[in-house]
Amino acid sequence: AQKITQTQPGMFVQEKEAVTLDCTYDTSDPSYGLFWYKQPSSGEMIFLIYQGSYDQQNATEGRYSLNFQKARKSANLVISASQLGDSAMYFCAMTSSGSARQLTFGSGTQLTVLP
Amino acid sequence: GAVVSQHPSWVICKSGTSVKIECRSLDFQATTMFWYRQFPKQSLMLMATSNEGSKATYEQGVEKDKFLINHASLTLSTLTVTSAHPEDSSFYICSARVPQPSGRRYGYTFGSGTRLTVV
Numbered sequence: 001a002q003k004i005t006q007t008q009p010g011m012f013v014q015e016k017e018a019v020t021l022d023c024t025y026d027t028s029d030p031s032y033g034l035f036w037y038k039q040p041s042s043g044e045m046i047f048l049i050y051q052g053s054y055d056q057q058n059a060t061e062g063r064y065s066l067n068f069q070k071a072r073k074s075a076n077l078v079i080s081a082s083q084l085g086d087s088a089m090y091f092c093a094m095t096s097s098g099s100a101r102q103l104t105f106g107s108g109t110q111l112t113v114l115p
Numbered sequence: 116g117a118v119v120s121q122h123p124s125w126v127i128c129k130s131g132t133s134v135k136i137e138c139r140s141l142d143f144q145a146t147t148m149f150w151y152r153q154f155p156k157q158s159l160m161l162m163a164t165s166n167e168g169s170k171a172t173y174e175q176g177v178e179k180d181k182f183l184i185n186h187a188s189l190t191l192s193t194l195t196v197t198s199a200h201p202e203d204s205s206f207y208i209c210s211a212r213v214p215q216p217s218g219r220r221y222g223y224t225f226g227s228g229t230r231l232t233v234v
Contacts, residue, residue: 033221035223042227043153043206043208043227043228043230044225044227044228045159045208045210045225047222047223047224050222089156091158091159095221101147101212101221102149102161102164103149103159103161103210103223104161105158105159106158107157107158108156108157108158110156
């Protein structure tokens with residue numbers, strides 16, 4: 001069974017500062033994928049970044065980067081130069097080892113960017 | 116590309132009635148669709164996985180007879196909440212698995228969600 005843990009229910013960051021959202025995972029599958037999604041109050045799920053278990057380098061997408069530490073089973077999201085529009089719920093997710101490859105989500109972190 | 120259109124965005128229904136939620140893949144063929152349920156300020160909980168042309172696979176604790184899922188074509192999956200009750204009020208969101216150009220992995224695209232309120 002897979003498990004995703006996000007230990008920060010809420011985070012605050014000052015505008016233009018960087019923030020790290022924590023995510024740890026547990027799986028016995030040697031091949032897996034890790035995702036981060038942003039969910040604003042409207043409810044839509046916005047894909048941010050992906051890291052494959054065999055990827056040698058940490059993923060980056062614009063202001064988003066993923067600090068992937070495989071031995072520690074952590075996949076923290078780093079948002080640089082926070083903007084007011086970054087205020088939202090953030091979910092870490094992992095693909096399953098089953099044939100359907102469904103996503104398993106963490107409990108989420110509510111990020112608030114302060115002006 | 117890879118857009119999933121979900122309707123309705125919100126619905127209010129009376130207790131005891133049924134509500135159908137549709138998810139259509141607009142520019143790709145969705146062989147697999149996932150249905151999630153989300154309570155306020157909580158995570159997405161997988162309800163069921165549907166594959167085109169076959170019966171859906173439900174997660175433990177999800178009532179099959181209450182949450183009917185149909186995936187009759189490669190572009191349409193529906194979730195029907197039968198005999199809805201106030202405790203069924205929630206945010207329902209669908210997601211389709213999408214092959215990525217690299218071929219190494221799948222991406223996931225989500226519908227915009229349906230906010231169901233049962234009164």
